[in-house]
Amino acid sequence: MEIETQSYITNLLKTNPKIVENNLNYNDKKFNKKKEYYQLKEHIDTFLEKESDDRFFIMPGLRGVGKTTIIYQLFSYLLNEKQIPKNRILYLNLENLKDVPNFNIKEYIDVFLKDVNEAYPTVKNQVFIFVDESQYSKNWASLGKIIFDEDKNVFMIFTGSDALNLEYNNDSARRSLKKEIYPLNFAEYLYLKYDINYPDMLSETFRDMIFTGKVKESQKIENRMYNQNLINLNQNYLKEWEYYIQYGCFPFTLNRTEESIVQLTLDMKDRIIEKDLDIITSFTTPIRLATYKLINIIAMSKPSELSSNKLSNILNISKTSIQSIFQALEKTHLLFHVEPYGSCVKRQRKSWEYYFLTSQIKASIYIKNGLATQNPKEYIANLSENLVAASLFKLQQNRDFGIFYDPEKGGVDFLLNTIMGDIIPIEVGIGAKNTKQVKKAISRYNSDYGIIVSNRSSRIQKEDNIISIPISTFSFM
Structure with a gap:
């Protein structure tokens, strides 16, 4: 030997x-x-x-x-x-x-x-x-x-x-x-694919805006960034962003066709289930088969639509098995969860919401199942919510704050709880820009300001106590 x-x-x-x-x-x-x-x-x-x-x-x-x-x-x-x-x-x-x-x-x-x-x-x-x-x-x-x-x-x-x-x-x-390595943000994607270089302070300035509510510096940087994109990109900037959230979150996709990207992404997802889960736990064959189905269900559903009881009935396995699968998948970082805001009792009683670490995995499952073209607006909206959640999750690894969802009826998508105890409501919207939910959350949680991340704003704006951030700009964080 x-x-x-x-x-x-x-x-x-x-x-x-x-x-x-x-x-x-x-x-x-x-x-x-x-x-x-x-x-x-x-x-x-x-x-x-x-x-x-x-x-x-x-x-x-x-x-x-x-x-x-x-x-x-x-x-x-x-x-x-x-x-x-x-x-x-x-x-x-x-x-x-x-x-x-x-x-x-x-x-x-x-x-x-x-x-x-x-x-x-x-x-x-x-x-x-x-x-x-x-x-x-x-x-x-x-x-x-x-x-x-x-x-x-x-x-x-x-x-x-x-x-x-x-x-x-x-x-x-x-x-x-x-040093944890994460999927690409939009700035990294543009740099690796088109050699468009952005200043190091860009992402940090946008992140500071989230936690301070101050927009002036971010607006200056965004203007320079936007002009640089128009000069360097031959095609429509927002079209490039739509391509990125579906096909551009991993470096291996940069020189491949859309068809091969989807297949390679799904193969990678299967390898995580087949290889990485074996290192973490020992699942029986029925539980392993249920894991494939569970991931598909999560990808094609809104996070708020699922509960352990519902998944248990759909997959015909116990709630305990559902929770074991989630725990194992979180250890691989394929998924992560967001808990409801509130007391420990409320957080135990309400279901957790699950997101993928990158929107590309969600998109590939959508595309493979032929659902991406059925309702394109809803499809992009779901990918956008996942992108914002994943960006906040990655940001949390280097900053002290909590990420929750709003359990109130008609609540906003996310609530950030800062180390000082302040609550920052964030709503993700594709299509009509509605401030109603954010205003309610600001009042309910006594917040200084709230944030809307959408595709209806072309630039960062602040009106009264509501900050509007283009989803493409948010993707640089």
């Missing part, structure tokens, strides 16, 4: 540079880089200068969000720009090894460190270990902790599905830094 492992690692070190370069361009044009690449590159540079001890990173995220491409780009940077010899850079994809009998990641890393790089007792030169699909190893976190503690010349990145979070124990958490 040891000889086979040595042979495998030796072959990887020879072939990885070519594989990496072949996957970093399309039609001889290099792929643009996501912001996470530059963040990790900065950490690599300080590591090479021996100015930082940040050398153990965890990079979880949904399948298809571009984690492997980021790793390839860092590999290429080290090899071609920093002139690091290829025997000091290991890229190991565990999906290729998961079926090896008695597979143990430690054996492969040991060969790289101790045999290839002659570590005794520690590595002499700085080396880099990039492990992809790490969720297929049960002991990746403990191994990373051991290497971190024993050798200061090793820089590590472990990537994989959100099932990685299950292995993110206290010991590894104290030593590592986590």
Whole structure:
């Protein structure tokens, strides 16, 4: 077994540079880089200068969000720009090894460190270990902790599905830094596809507007952004946005046809059910089959229309099984939930509402079932509500606030509860711009202002205590 492992690692070190370069361009044009690449590159540079001890990173995220491409780009940077010899850079994809009998990641890393790089007792030169699909190893976190503690010349990145979070124990958490990778927002999509670059402060300024109610700076940036879009985009800007929410939320879609995007998105969704759920829990065949159906039902229904009782009756499985499926799907980050606003009793009594982490998955299921063209306005409205929910969920990972839905009859779509206890009502509307619901929510929750996100405003506006934000602008957050 040891000889086979040595042979495998030796072959990887020879072939990885070519594989990496072949996957970093399309039609001889290099792929643009996501912001996470530059963040990790900065950490690599300080590591090479021996100015930082940040050398153990965890990079979880949904399948298809571009984690492997980021790793390839860092590999290429080290090899071609920093002139690091290829025997000091290991890229190991565990999906290729998961079926090896008695597979143990430690054996492969040991060969790289101790045999290839002659570590005794520690590595002499700085080396880099990039492990992809790490969720297929049960002991990746403990191994990373051991290497971190024993050798200061090793820089590590472990990537994989959100099932990685299950292995993110206290010991590894104290030593590592986590960078969750999310689907593309509209700004990232336009940059990766059309090379349209936006200032770093753009998203942050829009986010500050949500929590402060101040619109002046956001209006200035939006005007510059809008003019830049008109100059750089050959086609209608809003048509491009409609394409984005259906087909452009994952980097793998940028050079593909709409038909292939839908199929690849559905394949990715199925792989999450078939592979990632196995790491999280053990479902019986009937429960696994019900999981496919449940996801379809959620995609083609309004979040407010579903309850555990209703789903239990439709799928003919227990409420307990429904809740177990939801818990598992949330751990993969395919879905997330929004609870009703109110007391703990009300939050337990009322059903939770579920959204996809990206509107593209919802759109692909709609399209596959032939429902996207039946009522186009309702279709785009449902995708827009999911987009706003997902944007708020991602924003919540870096800011302290709560996201709830309004349980009152005729209530707004979302209520943000800030760390100071303020409530910000948000309504998502496609079509007629109605302020009635937001005004009621402002009065009910004693809010300073409310927000309408819609396609009826072409620019950010504030009238009295109501802020109107175009849905395309909101998509930059």
